[in-house]
Amino acid sequence: MSGGKTSMDHRRREGTLFDVPRPGRTGVRLPPLDVPTADPGALFGAAHRPEVAGEVEASEVDVVRHFTRLSLLNFAIDTALYPLGSCTMKHNPRINEEIARLPGFAEVHPYTAEHLVQGALELLWLLEERLKVLTGFARVTLQPSAGANGELAGTLMVRAAHIARGNARRHVLVPDSAHGTNPASAHFAGYSVVELASSARGTLDLAELEAKLTDEVAALMITVPNTIGVFEENILKIAEMVHAKGAYLYLDGANFNAFVGKVRPADMGVDVMHMNLHKTFSTPHGGGGPGAEIGRAHV
Ligand SMILES: Cc1ncc(COP(=O)(O)O)c(C=O)c1O
Numbered sequence: 001m002s003g004g005k006t007s008m009d010h011r012r013r014e015g016t017l018f019d020v021p022r023p024g025r026t027g028v029r030l031p032p033l034d035v036p037t038a039d040p041g042a043l044f045g046a047a048h049r050p051e052v053a054g055e056v057e058a059s060e061v062d063v064v065r066h067f068t069r070l071s072l073l074n075f076a077i078d079t080a081l082y083p084l085g086s087c088t089m090k091h092n093p094r095i096n097e098e099i100a101r102l103p104g105f106a107e108v109h110p111y112t113a114e115h116l117v118q119g120a121l122e123l124l125w126l127l128e129e130r131l132k133v134l135t136g137f138a139r140v141t142l143q144p145s146a147g148a149n150g151e152l153a154g155t156l157m158v159r160a161a162h163i164a165r166g167n168a169r170r171h172v173l174v175p176d177s178a179h180g181t182n183p184a185s186a187h188f189a190g191y192s193v194v195e196l197a198s199s200a201r202g203t204l205d206l207a208e209l210e211a212k213l214t215d216e217v218a219a220l221m222i223t224v225p226n227t228i229g230v231f232e233e234n235i236l237k238i239a240e241m242v243h244a245k246g247a248y249l250y251l252d253g254a255n256f257n258a259f260v261g262k263v264r265p266a267d268m269g270v271d272v273m274h275m276n277l278h279k280t281f282s283t284p285h286g287g288g289g290p291g292a293e294i295g296r297a298h299v
Contacts, residue, residue, distance in 0.1 A: 014069050017056045027060040090257055092282040100283060135253075135273065136266030147254055150274025151185035151221075157272055158219045158248045159189050169218035169247070175204055177228055182221045182252055191218055202230045204238060213245050223252040224259075224268075231258075239269020248272060256280040 041048050058066075077092070100106065108120055128140040144150035155172065162168045172186035175196045183193040194212050199205040204222065213220075220242050225231045232238065242249045251265050251273035257280040265273050277283045 014066070014073075017058055017063065017066055022057050022059070022062065025057045025059045025062065027058070027063060090279045090282060092278065096282050131275070134260055134264065135256075136264035137273075144274065147252075147274055147276035147278075148181040148185060150276075151181055151252065152188055154250055154272045154274050155185050155189035155191070155219065155221075158250065159191070161248065162218050165246075170216040171214070172218055172250075173209070173212055173220040175222065175226070177202060177226045178221060178223055179227055179252060179254065182223070186219075186221065202226065202228050203232055204234065206234060206237065206241075209238065209241060213241060213247070215245060217242075217245060217247045219248040219250045219271075221250040221252060223255065225255050227255075235268045243269065254279050 041050065056063075105120060108117055114121070124142055128142060131140045132138070141153070144153045158172075159168055168190070170192060171194045172183075172189075172191040173194050173196055174182045174186060175198055177198050183195075186193050194217070196208050196212060197205060199208075203226070209220070220238070222232060222235075222238065224235060239249050248271040249269055251268075251270040253265065253273040253275040256265075256273075256275050260280055275281075
């Protein structure tokens with residue numbers, strides 16, 4: 001791809017602004033000053049760094065072009081696709097970036113007085129209500145600020161539900177195809193992670209599940225379609241097996257976009273799930289992107 005080639009060429013060529021001395025060049029020309037010369041050591045004390053020899057001598061265009069060339073080294077969806085697991089399966093149209101940048105949303109401060117952000121709050125509430133319809137769940141929260149954050153909230157909910165029944169249990173089952181955040185979240189929630197080897201087709205192996213599904217399993221975390229893009233055709237059977245052991249079925253809903261509007265996760269037997277809004281709802285992807293946590297009333 002020509003975009004990638006251009007970036008690589010810059011990577012090879014671009015040094016730092018200090019590399020090519022351009023004596024006398026400057027971005028500004030101040031008029032002669034009639035103030036006495038000051039001693040920087042006396043002025044700045046410990047903050048003065050005499051070991052830094054001089055400053056970059058560069059014109060304004062030198063500086064602007066240097067940083068523009070550096071910016072081309074960023075890997076961006078504008079030059080290529082993200083070959084990052086399930087991130088490859090979605091597209092965030094440019095219009096969504098524009099909408100997220102509207103001053104009424106982008107510049108809202110977390111401590112803005114409630115009466116000044118009623119529009120934004122209404123939008124959040126409406127989104128929660130719509131997500132309830134699409135998933136079939138009783139409650140939704142938009143508090144988690146990323147998918148991984150939603151996973152942690154969800155696994156802590158699972159833990160709380162088990163504790164309320166008298167036993168937190170010890171393990172969470174995670175297929176070997178899962179996104180790395182799944183075992184990390186289960187671990188953070190205080191569980192030991194038991195890996196499930198996938199079948200030759202890349203789906204969950206029911207015999208492997210049967211063997212590892214003990215009374216100490218708190219939940220099975222499953223991704224549908226999974227990170228290699230395969231649907232779990234046995235999802236109803238899997239839910240039945242998990243529930244029969246008193247465990248919960250957790251859905252990593254990062255790839256909900258693949259079946260949203262066709263099947264409701266609650267009808268698949270899922271008890272709790274998170275969604276990455278930067279995937280299914282194509283909000284801008286950056287810094288994690290907003291997440292959402294959803295559960296049945298009894299969790
Ligand atoms: C399947 C899956 N689960 C979880 C995550 C974690 O989500 P986030 O990056 O929003 O924390 C991702 C990441 O993009 C993912 O692809």
